[in-house]
Amino acid sequence: GIRSLMPEGCRLASGPGCPVCVTSNHDIDTVIALSRVPNVIITTFGDMTRVPGSTSSLLKEQAAGRDIRIVYSPLDALTVAKENPTRPVIFVGVGFETTTPLVAMAIKRAKAMGLANFSVYAAHKNMPGALDVLMGDPELKVNALILPGHVSTIIGMKPYQFLAEKYHIPGVITGFEPLDVLEGIAMIMRQLHEGRAEIENAYARGVMPEGNPVALAAIDEVFDTCTATWRGLGPIEGSGYRIRDEFADFDAMRVHEVEVEPTIEPKGCRCGDVLRGIMAPSECPLFRKVCTPENPVGPCMVSSEGSCAAYFRYY
């Protein structure tokens, strides 16, 4: 309901903040292909099972008899691997800097334990690269950014500095409670009113300026950055994470060879435009009519963090 409180001239738009939503169809198709490897167990977060790929989803594959298990942490996937030593266990790693350190820790632990049947499909992404592309998009007229609280607990404030310096756009790291969001918006409005463009922190109880150095070191030890393809934004250099050669034995794509079907985007779905913030979910012709949380056409309607699912529930 916060949107309804905004004064005239202030419009809140959603961006690419939901990790499941920004995962490309090709990544989902690849995971589906991996689920068809004989004897394999796929472990993943719940939302991922419902995201439609080009012609299937993990939920459909599960119904067809594939072994797909929902876990709440990558470390749970290690337990599954330990309990099933004769079967390959793949963890589907999606998410931003918030979940990437946990996956890094799981890979390090698997190596220390000598768990030869465990691997990760790494589709992790980092946020600043996407923000750079978005801010450079001439179609997108954004005056300020509410910056993601959880990601910032890991990366801190410095990686956003370019927004102020290169684009002269204020950015405020904001928490998740209603008052947090209102405070973040108020701080943004104050900056705009005073003609300032700075990176500020409205979530100081969760975010240290330097972030979490231990988590950052774990990411850096296990992952290298690479080009990642984002739904709606396309390929962005340096915005993804690939598993370093030292941990290649835990990289599902180097352990298993799979053929991935050609990508087909969901017909009529405007997730890409919603993720770029140029269109509200309610403007999508399929919203509520064809696309609902029970029958999602695109990923933004699947995850509870997705803009379309949030609009469906609250607008």
Ligand code: SF4
């Ligand atoms: Fe895609 Fe459904 Fe959202 Fe439309 S309402 S953009 S079809 S997820």
